[in-house]
Amino acid sequence: MADQNEPGPQPAEPAAAEFSWNSRTRFWVSLLLLAHLFCLVITPLAAVEPRSQLSLDLHRLIQPYCQAMYLEHGYRFFAPEPGPSHIVRYVVTDHSGETISGHFPDRDRLWPRQLYHRWFMLSESIFRHVADTLTDEQLQERQKEMEDEISELLEQGNPRAAEELEFQLQRNLRDHDRLVQMRDKLLQDVGQVLLERHNGVSVEMTMVTRVIPTPADVMRGLELDDDRYLPEDLWVDLGVVNTGSDEIESIEPKENVQQGGGEEN
Amino acid sequence: MTGEPIIPVKSWLRELLQAWNRFWFTPRNPATLCLIRILAGLMLFYTHLVWTLELPTFFSEQGVFRPEYRELFFGESSFVWSHFDWSSSPAWMWGSHIVALVILALFTIGLWTRVTSILAFLIVVSYCNRASGALFGLDQINGFLALYLAVGPSGMMYSVDAWRARRKAGVSAPDAATLSSAQATVATRLIQLHLCIVYFFAGVGKLQGTTWWDGTAIWGALASYEYQTLDATFLVYAPWIINILTLTSVFWEVSYPFMIWPKLTRPIWLFMAVPLHLGIGLCMGMMTFAWIMLVANASFISPQLVQRLMSWLGSKLGIARPDTANQ
Incomplete structure (x- = not known):
């Protein structure tokens, strides 16, 4: 595997002819390379939680380039650890009231594996959107906590810190609102695709979490697809989508959705 | 006192610069890069061929990632682009998909590689930007390999281009010295360094x-x-x-x-x-x-x-x- 182009013991003064590019070209190309390498290092630092304010600020500067070049990745494959997987189950009701049920990803239906993986990643995307959002109750609770903190700061005579916290609160509320819209939009769109596919009038979706069996369970002879690895307390009602409707009904994410690292990070 | 600095900063910087130049700009034979073109090209072609099975589901405006969702997902950034957004017509979607597959096949065999390598990179980015919620590690690696194969002379060997050039010149084999280039070094080094960052x-x-x-x-x-x-x-x-x-x-x-x-x-x-x-x-x-x-x-x-x-x-x-x- 020896590579004759590797840096290593070399003559101290390389002859100018050693390089096919002149020094001016090398200078400009070097600048471009340094800028590109900077982007390659900063992006993974900013793409995945936890992240520093510095990496976020630097990332903001380089984001247009990284987006255009499709470099916005964290590369945290199966990190921090392999987690549970998530499956979307659905029940479609057609015009005559008959129901068709299914789920994705579906190992029996989706072939080749690459296609199965696309649907698997879609279900994981839905999971992340659900996990990122709070219930109304949770949101109100968080908002109240921050408002109390703001009042406390004002009472302590620290209006500047209170103003900063108020700004943060408003930003959090705006961000959360966007996350809710995003989650609902994706669920509506997925629901509409399922309705079209099965010629239905309404579809009810549920997100199911499959926890990882323990070694002891497998030793006892339990199969990996055993239903006990789909605990009902981790099911999340994703709501109902009706044909032609822009609304999704009754989404109520639970608190205990389980996070884990997949290969999409 | 000789006037010599205790830490020889200048000579250290000079050596650093020389090492940098050797690392990035010593002309390199493109054989490795051209082999990577074939192997990565096969994967690019396969990845996009599989999309064919559910193209409307993932790439049409009536699919799972509709424009409104993607606007929320990416914000107002105009740097996230996809050719699928240029028209909502199924003819455009299917027509451009077939053209994309042809370009990826041409890139793999190394025909008009200078152009098809750049187009292959643009195709990869365009598809990824459209199907943002169905991607995984493969797409990320596809993306950077396509980018660096477009930067370097990835069609110079083991390609239809190389075969045609030889035929035109009436030679059985090119001069080894003419194949080596700094461009091949830069592209190979970028793949190597990017892979190190990934790991x-x-x-x-x-x-x-x-x-x-x-x-x-x-x-x-x-x-x-x-x-x-x-x-x-x-x-x-x-x-x-x-x-x-x-x-x-x-x-x-x-x-x-x-x-x-x-x-x-x-x-x-x-x-x-x-x-x-x-x-x-x-x-x-x-x-x-x-x-x-x-x-x-x-x-x-x-x-x-x-x-x-x-x-x-x-x-x-x-x-x-x-x-x-x-x-």
């Missing part, structure tokens, strides 16, 4: 998790029903093997950026990539990801070895390889 972050990300420390993380991957393709849960009876696999994986990933450069350790670290990625591919149903990671690792194989391998392959297949005959 480094994949490794340090794992260090945050307890199961990568207690040696059980691989169990979590092997026992995941949604991933599993080959049953390796019999390893439950040999927990120390799971421990070794887990700890070796994380150690290998974290150390890769440092151990892949010395000539002494490079063959070992490269060799370790094979069982690691093939294991993931076979047991977890991710052969495409395994393939593309091994292709990226091939950037560390010297052009001389690639030429010998291709010559041997050519002779076995009865194909003359005149472009390597005199090197």
Whole structure:
């Protein structure tokens, strides 16, 4: 595997002819390379939680380039650890009231594996959107906590810190609102695709979490697809989508959705 | 007092600059890059061919990622683009898809590579930007390989372009010196460095998790029903093997950026990539990801070895390889 182009013991003064590019070209190309390498290092630092304010600020500067070049990745494959997987189950009701049920990803239906993986990643995307959002109750609770903190700061005579916290609160509320819209939009769109596919009038979706069996369970002879690895307390009602409707009904994410690292990070 | 500085900053900087120049700009034979073009090109073609099965689901305006969702997802950035957004007509979607597949096939065989390599990169980005919620590691590696193959002279060897050039010039083999270029070096170095960054972050990300420390993380991957393709849960009876696999994986990933450069350790670290990625591919149903990671690792194989391998392959297949005959 020896590579004759590797840096290593070399003559101290390389002859100018050693390089096919002149020094001016090398200078400009070097600048471009340094800028590109900077982007390659900063992006993974900013793409995945936890992240520093510095990496976020630097990332903001380089984001247009990284987006255009499709470099916005964290590369945290199966990190921090392999987690549970998530499956979307659905029940479609057609015009005559008959129901068709299914789920994705579906190992029996989706072939080749690459296609199965696309649907698997879609279900994981839905999971992340659900996990990122709070219930109304949770949101109100968080908002109240921050408002109390703001009042406390004002009472302590620290209006500047209170103003900063108020700004943060408003930003959090705006961000959360966007996350809710995003989650609902994706669920509506997925629901509409399922309705079209099965010629239905309404579809009810549920997100199911499959926890990882323990070694002891497998030793006892339990199969990996055993239903006990789909605990009902981790099911999340994703709501109902009706044909032609822009609304999704009754989404109520639970608190205990389980996070884990997949290969999409 | 001789006037000599205690720390010879100037000479150190001069040496650093020389090392930088040697690393990036010493002309390099493009054999490795051209082999990567074929291997990555096959994967690009396959990846996009599979999209054909559900093109409207993932790429039409009535699919799962509609414009309103993507506007919310990406914000108002105009740098996230996709040619699928230029028209909502099914004819455009299917027509452009067929053209994309043709371009990727031409890129793989190395026809009009200067143009098709750039178009191949744009195709990869365009598809990824449109199907943002259905992507995984494979797409990320596809993306950067396509980018660097467009930067370098990836069609100079083992390509229809090379064959046509030889035919036009009426020579059986090009001069070896004319093949080497700084562009090939820059492209190869970018693949190598980008791969180091990928492994480094994949490794340090794992260090945050307890199961990568207690040696059980691989169990979590092997026992995941949604991933599993080959049953390796019999390893439950040999927990120390799971421990070794887990700890070796994380150690290998974290150390890769440092151990892949010395000539002494490079063959070992490269060799370790094979069982690691093939294991993931076979047991977890991710052969495409395994393939593309091994292709990226091939950037560390010297052009001389690639030429010998291709010559041997050519002779076995009865194909003359005149472009390597005199090197």
